[in-house]
Amino acid sequence: MADATSGATALLFPTPRRVRRRVRETADTFTLDIETDGGETAFRPGQFNMLYVFGTGEVPISVSGDPRRPGVLVHTTRAIGNVTRAMERLRSGATLGVRGPFGTPWPLEAAVGKDVVLIAGGIGLAPLRPLLYEIAARRRDFGQVVLLYGARGPEDLLFRRQLERWRDAAGIALAITVDRASPGWTGHVGVVTTLLPHAPFAPARAVAFVCGPEIMMRFTADALRRRGVPETSVFVSMERNMKCATGLCGHCQFGPSFVCKDGPVFAWPRVRSLLSVREA
Amino acid sequence: MTDGACAPGTRVVLARAGLVQLLAALREAGYVLVGPTVRDGAIVYREIDGADDLPVGWTEEQEAGTYRLRRRDDDAVFGHNLGPNSWKERFFAPRVRQWQAHRDEKGFRIDAEQSLPPRIALIGARSCDLHAIAIQDRVFLDGLAPDPDYAARRRDVFVVAVNCGQAGGTCFCVSMGTGPRASRGFDLALTELRDGAHRFHVEAATARGTAVLERLSCEPATGAEEDAVDAVVAATAASMGRTLDTTGIKELLYASYEHPRWDDVARRCLTCANCTLVCPTCFCATVEDVTDVTGDHAERWRRWDSCFTADHSYIHGGSVRATGRSRYRQWLVHKLATWIDQFGSSGCVGCGRCVSWCPVGIDLTQEVAAMRETT
Amino acid sequence: MTESLEPILARHPFFQGLPAPHLALLVGCTINVRFAAGEFLFRAGEEANHFFLVREGHVAIEIAPPGGAAHTLQTIGVGDVLGWSWLIPPYHWKFDARAIEPTRTLALDGKCLRTKCEADHDLGYELLKRFAQVMEERLQATRLQLLDVYSRG
Numbered sequence: 001m002a003d004a005t006s007g008a009t010a011l012l013f014p015t016p017r018r019v020r021r022r023v024r025e026t027a028d029t030f031t032l033d034i035e036t037d038g039g040e041t042a043f044r045p046g047q048f049n050m051l052y053v054f055g056t057g058e059v060p061i062s063v064s065g066d067p068r069r070p071g072v073l074v075h076t077t078r079a080i081g082n083v084t085r086a087m088e089r090l091r092s093g094a095t096l097g098v099r100g101p102f103g104t105p106w107p108l109e110a111a112v113g114k115d116v117v118l119i120a121g122g123i124g125l126a127p128l129r130p131l132l133y134e135i136a137a138r139r140r141d142f143g144q145v146v147l148l149y150g151a152r153g154p155e156d157l158l159f160r161r162q163l164e165r166w167r168d169a170a171g172i173a174l175a176i177t178v179d180r181a182s183p184g185w186t187g188h189v190g191v192v193t194t195l196l197p198h199a200p201f202a203p204a205r206a207v208a209f210v211c212g213p214e215i216m217m218r219f220t221a222d223a224l225r226r227r228g229v230p231e232t233s234v235f236v237s238m239e240r241n242m243k244c245a246t247g248l249c250g251h252c253q254f255g256p257s258f259v260c261k262d263g264p265v266f267a268w269p270r271v272r273s274l275l276s277v278r279e280a
Numbered sequence: 281m282t283d284g285a286c287a288p289g290t291r292v293v294l295a296r297a298g299l300v301q302l303l304a305a306l307r308e309a310g311y312v313l314v315g316p317t318v319r320d321g322a323i324v325y326r327e328i329d330g331a332d333d334l335p336v337g338w339t340e341e342q343e344a345g346t347y348r349l350r351r352r353d354d355d356a357v358f359g360h361n362l363g364p365n366s367w368k369e370r371f372f373a374p375r376v377r378q379w380q381a382h383r384d385e386k387g388f389r390i391d392a393e394q395s396l397p398p399r400i401a402l403i404g405a406r407s408c409d410l411h412a413i414a415i416q417d418r419v420f421l422d423g424l425a426p427d428p429d430y431a432a433r434r435r436d437v438f439v440v441a442v443n444c445g446q447a448g449g450t451c452f453c454v455s456m457g458t459g460p461r462a463s464r465g466f467d468l469a470l471t472e473l474r475d476g477a478h479r480f481h482v483e484a485a486t487a488r489g490t491a492v493l494e495r496l497s498c499e500p501a502t503g504a505e506e507d508a509v510d511a512v513v514a515a516t517a518a519s520m521g522r523t524l525d526t527t528g529i530k531e532l533l534y535a536s537y538e539h540p541r542w543d544d545v546a547r548r549c550l551t552c553a554n555c556t557l558v559c560p561t562c563f564c565a566t567v568e569d570v571t572d573v574t575g576d577h578a579e580r581w582r583r584w585d586s587c588f589t590a591d592h593s594y595i596h597g598g599s600v601r602a603t604g605r606s607r608y609r610q611w612l613v614h615k616l617a618t619w620i621d622q623f624g625s626s627g628c629v630g631c632g633r634c635v636s637w638c639p640v641g642i643d644l645t646q647e648v649a650a651m652r653e654t655t
Numbered sequence: 656m657t658e659s660l661e662p663i664l665a666r667h668p669f670f671q672g673l674p675a676p677h678l679a680l681l682v683g684c685t686i687n688v689r690f691a692a693g694e695f696l697f698r699a700g701e702e703a704n705h706f707f708l709v710r711e712g713h714v715a716i717e718i719a720p721p722g723g724a725a726h727t728l729q730t731i732g733v734g735d736v737l738g739w740s741w742l743i744p745p746y747h748w749k750f751d752a753r754a755i756e757p758t759r760t761l762a763l764d765g766k767c768l769r770t771k772c773e774a775d776h777d778l779g780y781e782l783l784k785r786f787a788q789v790m791e792e793r794l795q796a797t798r799l800q801l802l803d804v805y806s807r808g
Binding site: 008009011012013014015016018052054055056057058094095097239240241243244246247248249250251253255256258261277278279 | 381389423564567570571575593600601603617618621
Binding site: 121122123151152156177179180181183185186187188189190191193194197198212213215216219 | 713715724726727728729730732733734735755756795796799800802803804805806
């Protein structure tokens, strides 16, 4: 019997873990809180785990919780395929297989002493949330901190109260927008890039972390460039089909990079030309 | 020929009959022999009992989209080249169970698979294929988490290499710097000599190789025999079926993403995946999670996959590479260019199998040449 | 007082690089205008005689189907430029613009500027260059909205 303990074993074989709590966030998005033993399941913001539902399959999901609370692994995901739909039906006390953590983290150290701009599109806020926890915990290490967040509609917004608490208590400037308004919405309407031109940060000394659909990341990177943020200070998180997550099965290749081990976080110059290759 | 123990040394000559004894000695030492044999109209690597199973007197006629067995007019043992399979399937198994999961009162537990593969001896491994094995070693053993099944199968493998006495119709190992002379990854390397007595020049590279030779009757190789080996290798090198100009190939392909030649290839390519199956370095795999009828027992199996399948690049919303054009481009650019950035060498060893076994005869050396010409 | 508006206009990114005489002219056509929350800046169908620089607050570009509730297409915020219909015949607003919260703007007299641009093509070109950029950005953003990138596959 292999009880995964450390190193390569934790990467190769799922460790059975108990689901402590399942929270519905929006109509198609939910969060699982998974119990861990602390220690070896520590992760860095931007990394992901492969989550296994008994007999159904495994999917890569970014960790979306607080890296300073190793006793619980939090994952927020959309229920969009077989495995995530099966995961959505799990209740507190159920067992889930966890393999990981994998991938390159957001390079937060590169932002120390600088302004930090986080730009999230849709579910892309989930892989960025661990950064927010970390930044709030050491707020004085950074200059201006701004979160620009866009979603499809008001009913798709995630973690609103938490974001407002960070705005009020941790001095993180917050701007939220939706692509389409619904009755009663009095906030911004428009794509998330429209929030950039007047966001409160100094482009020359800013580092940007961007996560969302590929098209959104492309246009955001362009808007950042127009605002004067150097390309080398822009980081994005990519997503590809993954089976092994250890750089062996070949599915997640993106140009010469394996998204599972050379990413998912990449500096923008590295992916810029690849994102404009038309695959069809 | 002196009878009795062989003098330890790195280069000796073995009589034709000595080959029979060599294979028998390896069997006695507990190795399962895997070597070329005629099966279903092709020469394939299978488990063999001894030297009698080798394809004596057979050769192949190979061209783009063509493979035919032909009888030779002599009794050369290794007078053939490469068939549709490679050593890849011995180490990177086509189907392997990785772990089992069983429901229990606490939820479920995972039992890792303990692979206990037999010790095998590769008989007649060609230089290109030895380079391919080294390339796959880098993929499967040098990464984040070395694959335990691959590692177990690679342990204690005895390799009897053969320096090719003729080039195959689709071979281009010289262009890729992978042959025809075997230079690494073997215990013993044989060169078949048929000028005069039918015999084998043997180069022993390891202590284990020399130890096996000590149980056979053989003689030290003379200068003349060294020259004969050089001549055989040179003749093979001069008669390659194809060439591939690898100058700046990475930059060439990186700059050619929108080259019209891809449309041309796409009109021919069936995305049948043959090329990836016969290629000795392709490593894409997929995993299948299966349960039994009771739902209490689940297994994860890994099996070969191909980037030519429609759902290889599937993420929610659809496949990233939805057309044959983009999938062929992915395969070729990966094999010849991005592989270099990933693993420090080309992914192609010039074995020519993809050319022979493509049902429509697509030849990647021709595709690259066409792009080079019009760039 | 128009004198106090010159530095404000001069600092605004929209007027960056505008030659001083043109800037002075524009200042002469500028007034401060405030809108209470819920108040319309302009309505679809009305004559388009101004364009606005938003200094504070938030404006919704809306359309109301007959008998239906208004639907917000986009919002315009601090620092943005609103309104180019004053430049394009027949000079009528195509949508409603309503202040979502108390909003302060600089309103420039487009009707007056139209005449001045006909007479001074250099001024006309400077303004058109800037508005072309605003339109391009607005069009790009609208296209992205259309793509519905967050939808389910």
